[in-house]
Amino acid sequence: MSRAVIGMLVGMALAFAGFFGGFGAFLLVAALGAVGAVVGRLLDDGTDWRDFLAPRDRRTR
Template sequence: MSMAVVGLIVGMALGFAGYFGGFGAFLLVAALGAVGFVAGRLLEGDLEIGDFFRPRGGNGDGRRRPR
């Protein structure tokens, strides 16, 4: 399935949730969609849990480099 079709389906789901359930349902569907996306990426192996907990940049000790 192409990314355009996936985007169309997600947009339609968010639209239905917003129309029939209000803004709270819209946010719930968007949040659960994000969780599902991350879970799918984890299961496919494109993403690792450690990616969320590693410090960005630096020398690996968690401290920032001086400018």
């Protein structure tokens, strides 16, 4: 799945949450999406926090 499709799906989920649940639901969906993105990236790249917080061009991998 391309990043454009993933971005479109995330935008649609945020739009539905904002429309049906209000601004609080919009913020909740956005926050949980950000947490999921961080956890997914950590699982893909490994669980070393120092590598996660470092810029991509300075990583040792």
